[in-house]
Amino acid sequence: MKYKSVRGMDDILPEEIGVWRYLEEKARRDLESWGFSEIRTPILEDTAVFTRSIGEGTDIVKKEMYTFKDRKDRSLTMRPEGTAPIVRAYIEHSLNNLPSGSRLYYIGPMFRSERPQKGRTRQFYQIGAEVFGEGSPYADAELIMQLTKMLGEFGLKDFTIKLNTLGCRRDKEKFAEALKKYLKDKESRLCEDCRARLEKNVLRILDCKSETCSQVVRNAPAISDNLCVPCSDYYKKAKESLEAMKIGFNETKNLVRGLDYYTGTVFEIAHPALGAQDAIGAGGRYDNLVKDMGGPSTPAIGYALGVERLILALKSRDISGNIEAKISIFIGTLGDLAKLEGLKLADELRQRIPKAVIRSNTMESSIKSQLRSADRFGSRFVLILGEDEIKENACTLKDMVTKEQVKVGRKDIIDELIRRTDV
Numbered sequence: 001m002k003y004k005s006v007r008g009m010d011d012i013l014p015e016e017i018g019v020w021r022y023l024e025e026k027a028r029r030d031l032e033s034w035g036f037s038e039i040r041t042p043i044l045e046d047t048a049v050f051t052r053s054i055g056e057g058t059d060i061v062k063k064e065m066y067t068f069k070d071r072k073d074r075s076l077t078m079r080p081e082g083t084a085p086i087v088r089a090y091i092e093h094s095l096n097n098l099p100s101g102s103r104l105y106y107i108g109p110m111f112r113s114e115r116p117q118k119g120r121t122r123q124f125y126q127i128g129a130e131v132f133g134e135g136s137p138y139a140d141a142e143l144i145m146q147l148t149k150m151l152g153e154f155g156l157k158d159f160t161i162k163l164n165t166l167g168c169r170r171d172k173e174k175f176a177e178a179l180k181k182y183l184k185d186k187e188s189r190l191c192e193d194c195r196a197r198l199e200k201n202v203l204r205i206l207d208c209k210s211e212t213c214s215q216v217v218r219n220a221p222a223i224s225d226n227l228c229v230p231c232s233d234y235y236k237k238a239k240e241s242l243e244a245m246k247i248g249f250n251e252t253k254n255l256v257r258g259l260d261y262y263t264g265t266v267f268e269i270a271h272p273a274l275g276a277q278d279a280i281g282a283g284g285r286y287d288n289l290v291k292d293m294g295g296p297s298t299p300a301i302g303y304a305l306g307v308e309r310l311i312l313a314l315k316s317r318d319i320s321g322n323i324e325a326k327i328s329i330f331i332g333t334l335g336d337l338a339k340l341e342g343l344k345l346a347d348e349l350r351q352r353i354p355k356a357v358i359r360s361n362t363m364e365s366s367i368k369s370q371l372r373s374a375d376r377f378g379s380r381f382v383l384i385l386g387e388d389e390i391k392e393n394a395c396t397l398k399d400m401v402t403k404e405q406v407k408v409g410r411k412d413i414i415d416e417l418i419r420r421t422d423v
């Protein structure tokens with residue numbers, strides 16, 4: 001094969017698109033009912049938008065971004081995630097002054113140059129939501145509740161919510177120092193990546209998947225046990241609110257997340273169908289980011305779901321019954337007059353029966369072969385316009401399931417089809 005898609009960047013083919021549309025439409029409807037408005041930001045941003053927010057020492061910035069110079073020698077990056085661009089747009093357009101700016105959602109592709117494997121691609125889609133201006137444990141609980149309800153709406157079962165807190169920026173910094181001290185004499189037992197993380201990204205060592213690193217950190221101090229009083233009270237209230245709303249969660253003391261902008265509540269949604277890449281989605285609070293990027297001091301919290309992983313997790317469940325199937329009608333034609341008449345009839349049918357898919361034959365082929373095509377398209381009804389039908393101003397209606405065939409006058413055919421498709 002001469003040309004193939006770029007490794008890790010997959011085509012989504014017509015037969016796969018149903019589940020994508022199902023999830024996207026459900027997500028839009030659900031998020032909008034919680035007061036979220038859609039935002040679309042460009043794929044490309046100034047590289048600094050990401051280095052400043054995600055952090056220089058993170059895996060994403062160090063080794064996963066698609067970064068290149070444009071013709072004017074400016075450094076641009078294909079967005080590896082959606083939060084930083086939204087914060088950039090929030091500040092650029094003063095969205096804090098608009099009621100619609102306080103809750104934003106997005107659906108679109110992200111790009112990370114990771115080693116492709118099951119549930120990990122280089123172009124992947126996220127459904128994400130961000131809440132600005134609500135710095136309250138009830139807002140945290142509400143967002144996690146919205147996410148949980150939406151996953152339920154998708155038909156997802158058996159997922160778990162891992163919950164932790166990173167405390168405020170001061171707590172995080174103090175804890176990083178304490179952890180560094182704790183790990184100092186254990187450095188030789190850490191994996192190569194974690195040895196590099198020791199200086200710039202020490203918290204990440206806590207959730208390293210390597211067996212030896214997990215052993216080394218097994219008895220390490222936990223950040224949630226080393227919080228200042230306001231952060232500790234905040235976390236307690238967030239957990240109590242979740243419990244009051246009957247949203248189950250697993251406190252996970254080594255959950256730290258791979259992006260520097262987080263402080264306070266962090267969470268991940270895990271699903272057993274995914275194996276090593278078990279996070280369907282993740283999020284958390286980032287109360288300093290808007291200010292750090294030059295905007296007004298604004299608390300914020302958000303999450304993003306990975307759509308490919310969501311689909312993998314849903315594969316075990318049959319959601320085909322939820323995907324709206326359209327009735328297919330095929331118009332078979334013989335001769336030039338019939339072809340023109342077929343196009344006209346198809347146009348009328350599309351307007352009168354919007355829930356149907358209408359195709360009309362434009363090729364020189366026998367009725368037998370056209371019926372075969374209709375079968376391939378899964379057509380329920382075929383209208384045949386042959387020479388006789390054109391002369392008689394009628395058409396033959398064939399029901400492809402019952403095989404019953406009747407001739408109907410041209411003026412009555414649309415009403416007849418409306419009657420038959422009105423199930």
Ligand code: HAM
Nearest residue numbers: 081083120121124279280281282283284302303304306
């Ligand atoms: P993240 O944890 O980097 O967070 O990504 C969120 C989700 O995107 C992951 O849980 C996973 O489902 C999916 N994902 C990430 N990388 C890949 C990949 N290479 N292939 C397939 N799926 C992937 C963020 O991106 C944050 N912006 C989330 C957030 C929003 N936090 C606050 N607001």
